[in-house]
Amino acid sequence: MPELPEVETVRRTLNQLIVGKTIDSVTVRLPRIIQRPDDIHAFALALAGHTVQSVERRGKFLRILLDGLVLVSHLRMEGRYGLYKQDEPVEKHTHVIFHFTDGTELRYKDVRQFGTMHLFAPGEEFTLPPLMKLGVEPLDEAFTPEVLRTAIGTRNTSVKAALLNQAYVVGIGNIYVDESLFRAGIHPEQVAKTLTEEQFVRLHRAIVDTLQESVAVGGSSIKSYVNGQGEMGMFQHQLKIYGRKGEPCVVCGSMIEKSVVGGRGTHYCRVCQPSDH
């Protein structure tokens, strides 16, 4: 599932590819992707004639800003965007096509069909679902250890479950929570409200570093995309703990363990992330 770094990479790529392009028409091939407005014809009609001004992000949602409209898009499990020429064959699982006046097309593909699009007037998107109740942005400059502490420091759940809750902190899913807790040396089952000030400082640093490094890795995939690879979405990461059950810890050599925390498969090192707090 795309997490914040993947969505940030898609955002940056789209910013390079579609800003300044004007939508001529929109084809919706799978109506259920369009969550707002209810009527797909109203969706298509509203977008026609509008020009893309920038592509922003809130948590794992893309905010495509046009003149007088905001398109909020969530890729969910498998959603991908690609820019094509209009005469290129439309591939399977292409559900929404934005036809631009310059003869190119932004195509949205989604094998699992879980992705969503909502159309709003500018500013309105923050007052309604799905963006209205989202937590703090870990890549914002305003994100500090104190902000993190305010967000999760009173929670009576595991720190893992607290970090996964999008109402507290946005954009960090299962993979990056495991990676961040490993770097911070914090056991995933430690109750959030028992974290010390020093642990919040370490956790904050770990989250920011993990996300920024992953964004940097994603950035390197932009070039191959622009050169015609065709689509963007997930990419390979340098993961130190996630998915490495049974392998030696890169720090201490102990065997990496896996259990279920906060309802999710969780990887950790018993030595580097002691549970005696």
Ligand SMILES: [Zn+2]
């Ligand atoms: Zn270790």
